[in-house]
Amino acid sequence: MKTVIIGAGAMGSLFGGLLSFSGQEVWLVDVWKEHVNAICSNGLAIEKKGATQIISVNATTDIRSIGKADLVLFFVKTYNTEKAVSDSLALEKEDTLFLTLQNGLGNEETICQKIDRKKVILGITGQGATLLGPGSIRHAGWAKTYIGEPDGKMTDRTNQIAQMFCKAGIETEVSSHIHDLVWEKLFVNVGINALAALLGIKNGQILDFPETLRLLDSLVNEAVEVARRKGIQIEGNPIERVKTVIEATRENRCSMGQDLDRKRKTEIDAINGAVLREAERLGIPVPYNRMITDLIKVIEKRFAQG
Ligand code: NAD
Numbered sequence: 001m002k003t004v005i006i007g008a009g010a011m012g013s014l015f016g017g018l019l020s021f022s023g024q025e026v027w028l029v030d031v032w033k034e035h036v037n038a039i040c041s042n043g044l045a046i047e048k049k050g051a052t053q054i055i056s057v058n059a060t061t062d063i064r065s066i067g068k069a070d071l072v073l074f075f076v077k078t079y080n081t082e083k084a085v086s087d088s089l090a091l092e093k094e095d096t097l098f099l100t101l102q103n104g105l106g107n108e109e110t111i112c113q114k115i116d117r118k119k120v121i122l123g124i125t126g127q128g129a130t131l132l133g134p135g136s137i138r139h140a141g142w143a144k145t146y147i148g149e150p151d152g153k154m155t156d157r158t159n160q161i162a163q164m165f166c167k168a169g170i171e172t173e174v175s176s177h178i179h180d181l182v183w184e185k186l187f188v189n190v191g192i193n194a195l196a197a198l199l200g201i202k203n204g205q206i207l208d209f210p211e212t213l214r215l216l217d218s219l220v221n222e223a224v225e226v227a228r229r230k231g232i233q234i235e236g237n238p239i240e241r242v243k244t245v246i247e248a249t250r251e252n253r254c255s256m257g258q259d260l261d262r263k264r265k266t267e268i269d270a271i272n273g274a275v276l277r278e279a280e281r282l283g284i285p286v287p288y289n290r291m292i293t294d295l296i297k298v299i300e301k302r303f304a305q306g
Contacts, residue, residue: 001164004029004069004091006084007076008036008059010129011101013137015073015170017044020057022168027066028059029087036061038135047132048139068093071161074100074111078270081110089114097157099147101125103189104270105182105278108150121158122178123147124185127170128252141249144171148178183227184238189271191220191242193256194292197266198299200257204250207243215288216242222286223275229282256296263303268296 003019005012008028020026028044030036039059046053060066069091076084081102088098092115099121100107111120126143145165147158158174165172175181192203195215199205206212217239224238259266272289279286 001025001070001160002068003027003071003073003164004063004066004088005073005075006063006088007074007080008032008039009075009077010131010137011125011127012073012075013039013044013057013131014046014127014129014139015075015101015165015168016057016059017046017055017137018168018170019164021053021055022164024164024168026057027069028057029061029063029066030059031061032134033061034134035059042135045132045136046139047137063087064090066091069096072096072098074098074102074107076102077265078102078104078107078267079265081107082113085111085114095119097121097161099123099161101145101147102270103185104267105186105274106270117150120150121147121161122150122182124178124181125170128249130258140252142171144173146173146175146178146181148175148181150178152176152178177233180233180235183223183232183234184241186271186274187220187223187227187238188242188245190223190275190289191216191239192246193254194266194268194272194296195219196254197256197260198292198295200261202250203246203252203254206246218288219272219292222279222284222289226275226279226282226284226286229284230278260296260299265300265303266296268293268300272296 002025004027005016006029008030016026016028036059043054043056072088098115101123125145128141130138130140162172162174220239256266273293275289
């Protein structure tokens, strides 16, 4: 299955490297020339538990040079999805599939503005990666990946993609309720990212203070209420699940934290901001998510002003 990954940062490079190593034809596309040049010249370096593996993988900044794709995987940050989708049209043939494993809400809608909904597959991933520099990433997490058809049907094509991922060492399951899983992952990001980012703390420190625990509860409970009103099926206790993820990633500085540390734009609009948008549509007050979104937005605006 000829696979093109748009956005070859931490996650795109990880998936691209692992798939290429397993023998698949993979192309990484990124706008970051230095990174693409490094991969083309020296291979992609993947560091895992202190050991580094160099993998040969095709990479380019010129999407039009690749030809048509069987599978397009979006791994840009959510605020770049619209542009990535426009670019991806150059890869489309009649049976091309388009998969997103990005975080947050709204990716499906953005993709379906330009791509026929019948060609779109959704997913979430518990894999984790960090960019170390041009041509170099760290593989930092390896929990399960889930993919599924938006309408919940179990299909050959999702099985085929899951098998391809599994063969590359990316443990993947096909789900008949992928929207529920997208929201479940959203609860984790809603509870951790903006809070840890603003406070300048590692994930684990959220559990160390009664104030951060209260804030975590309020942020996640608001998101859970919005999800319930939208008909999302929620299994078990979402707050406890978020705390379990925090325990497992105690030493991590979350991606939104890293973005703020580097004075970069964040994915707030797809995380707490998305909860706020959905809540407004439903007429539900979500004051904690509103406040934390506004705080991050002001910081982003100040970065943009230099
Ligand atoms: P990243 O910033 O490391 O990589 C994104 C890449 O996209 C960058 O290299 C950027 O140059 C490139 N890009 C931007 N616009 C482009 C375009 N039009 N065409 C081609 N390339 C373009 O981000 P990441 O950490 O890999 O995250 C990607 C997505 O995966 C996000 O939605 C994130 O929330 C999600 N995610 C990340 C992790 C993680 O551990 N990093 C885990 C799960 C999910």
